[in-house]
Amino acid sequence: MVAKPGLDGHDRGARIIARAYRDAGFEVVYTGLHQTPEEIVEAAIQEDVDMIGMSSLAGAHKYLFKSVVDMLKERDADDIVVCGGGIIPQDDIDMLKAAGVKEIFTPGTTLDDIVTWVKTNVKPR
Amino acid sequence: MPFTFDQKIFDDIEEDHDKWQGKLKSIFSKRPERLERFSTVSDTEINQMYTPEDIRTQDFGKDIGFPGEYPFTRGVQPSMYRGRLWTMRMFAGLGSARDTNLRFHHLVNAGQTGLSTAFDMPTLMGYDSDSSKARGECGKCGVAIDTLKDMEDLFEGLPIEQITTSMTINPPASVIWAMYIAMAETRGIDRKIIGGTIQNDMLKEFVAQKTFMCPPEPSVRIVTDTIEFGTKEIPRWNTISISGYHIREAGSTAVQELAFTLADGIAYTEKALERGLHVDDFAPRFSFFFNSHLDFFEEVAKFRAARRMWAKIMKDRFKAKDPRSWWLRFHTQTAGCSLTAQQPYNNVVRTALQGLAAVMGGTQSLHTNSLDEVLAIPTEEAATIALRTQQIIAEESGVANTIDPLGGSYFVEAFTNRMEEEAFEIIQKIDDMGGMLSAIEKNYPQLEIADAAYHYQKQIDNREKTVVGVNKYVIEDEEIPVEVLEIDEELEKIQIEKTNRVKEQRDNRKVARSLERVAEACAGEENVMEYLIDAAKEYTTVQELCDVYRKVFGEYRDPGIY
C-alpha cells in the first residue's frame, strides 16, 4: 500500500514509487491523499497488504507514521511492514525506526534500491 | 522584411558551418562526444552550437524589441533593474505567529525587501489548530493562523503600509486575505494603500500542489470574487499569483510549466470576463509565479517566452488595450525539488545558479531556497545565506547592470522561440479540450505531469541525468553536517489554548451572524469578500469560515491519478 497520511499534498514521489512497484511486479493499493492514520490502517487490513509505504513532505511524519505503527499493533496487524519516505531529518528517522518503522527512504534513493529493499525485507505472507 | 540579419550572409555561414561540422566529425571519430545525448533537465535536446542560422527570421522589433515595449521579451518595465532591483522576498513561516514574526524581522533586518508568508498544513487546508485533522501538523511546515489575533501577531511591528506582503494560500485565500485586510484596517491603514499578493490560484491545486477544499467550479468562483473585489477595493494588490512553480515541482517539463500556467491564466481571464469585468480593469493585477530550475538557459528562455506569450494572449486573444494588461509580472522561487539531502552545502551553489537564471530572466521578485530545505524548515542561518545569495547576485556579479544581458544570444533567442512554439501547441490542445477546467476534469495535465515525473526519475536512476552527491560524486556513509530546525511539539497545545481564549473573548452571536451572511453570499451571487472581512473582525476562525465553503460548495477529494 502506498499512502499519503495527513494534509500534505506533495504526492509526486508517492505516485512515482507506486509506478515503480507496479513495474517491479508488485500489486499496489494506492490510497490517494489526505488519509488519516485510521483510514490507512483500516484499508491495509481490508486489503491484507504486506507493507505500507507512506510519504510525508510537510513535517508531520513523527506523529502520523508513529500513529500508523501504533494502530497496527492495536489491531494485531503489526506483521504488516511499515516504511516511509520524504522530508525527514536523521534524528526523526532514528526515532521512527525505534518506534517500529522498518525503513525510511531519504531523498536521492533510487527506485531500484527501494524495490530491492522491499524484495529482500518484505516477505509476502 | 525587417529581419535582424541580412539574409545574404547565410550562404557564407552555412559553408563555414559545414566545414566546422566536418572538423567535429573527425574529432569525435577519435574520441566520442562527452555524452550520448545532450538535453536539458526537461529532456529537451540541445544543439552543439547556435548561430544566426537558428534565428534566421528573427525580427528584432517584433520579437525582441525593447524592455517595457510590446511584446516585452526583454522585460516588462522600461528600466528594469537599472531603475530598481527585483524584490528580495524570502518565503518564511514556522510554528506560531510570534515565531514567524521574529523570522520576518530577522529577514527584513538582513535586507529583504518584501514579505512572504508560509502557512502550516491545517491553515492551508482551511482547518484550525484544534481540528482532528490538524493533529501533528500544527506549525510544522509554516505558520499556524486560526484568527485575526494570529494575523495581528504575525505582522507586529512590520511596516505593511510600506512593504508588500505575499501570502502563499489557496483554498482559504479569500479568508486569509480578509484577515490581513482586517488587520491593516484595525491598525488604521487604508485598504487603498496596502500592497501584496495572495497566491489564490486554485486551478494549479487540482493539477499540482493538491491543497484543495471544494470542487473546481466553486473554487474558481471564489477566486473570481477576490479578483473583482481587489480590482475595486484594493488597487495595489495582486489578487492572484498564477503559478507554474508547483506544476514544475510536481515533475512537469519547462514547456509544460509554461503552457499550463498560461492556460490557467487564460481560464481566470475568461471567468473574470464572464463576471462582467473589463479586461483592463483586472488584468494589470494578475501576477505569475515560476520555478527556476537546474538548466540555466532553459529557464531564461522560459521566462522570456512567458512574457512574449502572455503579451500576445492579452493583446490578440483578449483585446486588452492597457499596456499594463499585457505585462507578465512574476515572482520566482528556485527549484526545491532540485536540492539534495546529501552534501547539503551543494544546495547553496544550486540555488545561486537558479537565482541567477531568474535574474537574467527578468523576474520582478525572487525567493532563494535555503540549503536545508530538503531536511526541514530553514534555520535562520541557512535562510540568511539564501538571502545573501540574492544580494551578491545583485551587488557583486554585475548581471543586473544591463537589461536582458542574454538578449541577442543565438542560443537564447532560438530557445525562447522554441519554448514559445511548443507551449502554444499545448495551449491549443487545452483549448481544443474546452479550456483548462475541462482539461483538468479529463485529467490531462495531471497525467502529463505524472508521466514527465516518472520519466525524469528513471533518467536519474539510469544515470542519464546526474545529481551531484546522489548518483555521482557520492560520499559513502555520509554524516549530514547541518543543524536542522525543530518545531516545538508543545506548540500545538499552546496554539489551541490561544485560539480557545480568543473564542471565549469574542462576541459569539456576532460571529454566528457573520457566518450566516457569508453562507448567504456563497449560496447566491454576491461577492463574499466584505462579509469575510466583517467576520474576520469578529475573530471568526479560519475553519469556521472554510466550513461554510465546504457546506455550501461540497468537498473535493483526491481522485488519485497516478
Add this chain to the structure above:
Amino acid sequence: MKNIVEKVVSGDIRTVARLIRDIDDGMPEVRDVLKDLYAHTGNAYVIGITGAPGVGKSTLVDQMIAHLRKRDKTVGVLAVDPTSPFSGGAILGDRVRMQRHSMDRGVFIRSLATRGHFGGLTQSTRSAIDVLDAMGKDYILVETVGVGQDEVDVVRSAHTTAIVVIPGMGDGIQAIKAGILEVGDIFLINKADRDGSDKTYTDLKLMIEMDQRKYDEGTWKPPILKAQAVFDIGIAEFIQEIDRHAAYLESTFGGLNIRKQKDMVRQELAEMIKARLLEEVISKLTETGDFDQAVQGIADGKIDPYSACDNLVLPIVGLSQP
C-alpha cells in the same frame, strides 16, 4: 477450519481479508474453507459494474455505497484492476474514490488485480464474492474493466449488471464487445453533462431495441439512465432501477438465490472444472518435466505442437492416441 468459517460468518475483517488473499493466490487450503462456507452464501445481492477505464465506475460505486448505507444495508466491494502484462504488477487505484467509507464498519472494500493466469479473474473473484456473501454483506458490488471475456463472465455471476459509458464514445459504443452489451441489465451514461450525451443515449437505445420482440414477450428490457456520479446526480434513480430488476428476477425465477438457477450453476460448474483441470494438468506436467521437454522438442523441430499436446494430455485423461 471451523474457526475460519465461524470468523468469516461473524464478520471478522482480518480473517476475511486473509481468506480473499489466499483465494487470490490459489492456496490449496482454501478449497475446504470454501466448501464449508458455501452453505452460508446465497443471501447477498450482487451487482456488477463494468465499463471502459475512465467512465467513472469507482465514483459511481462510491455513491452507491452511500445510498445503500442510508438504507442501513451493509456493502462489500470488489474492485478489479488489470495486471500489467509486462511486469505482472498492478496499481489498484479504485479504492481511492471510495476511501471515505473505509472507516464504516458496514462496508468492506477489497482491491484485486486480474492477474490473468490460470484460474485468474473469474474463479477467484467468484470465490471472493462467496466470502463477502458468507460474511453477511447485504449487497456486493463488483467493479471491473469490461474489456475481456473474463470480465464478462464475472458479471454473469451478478444479479444485476450495469454497463457504464460516457458521452462521446462514438464508435466506442459499436466497438464495445458485443458480449458485454448483451450482459447489461442496466445502462448508465455517466458524466451526462458532457457533449454527445443525447447521441449516446440514442445509440444505446437503437442497439437495445434491436431485440424488441424479446421485451414484448416479457423479458427484462434494459433501461438507459443518465447520471453524473461525481455530483450524486441520477444515483438514486439508478438504485431504484436495480430494485426493479431485483423484483423482476424474484418474480421470474421464484427467488433471488441465483446459485440455484440451473443456467448459472451449469456455467459456474463448467468454469470450475475448467480451472481445476488446468491447475491439475499443468502442475503435473511441469512437475514431471514433460512440459519443458515438449517445449524443447518443438523448438528443436523434432515434433509439431499438435502432436506434442496430444502426447501430453491424452494419457492424463485416459485416452489413447487416435
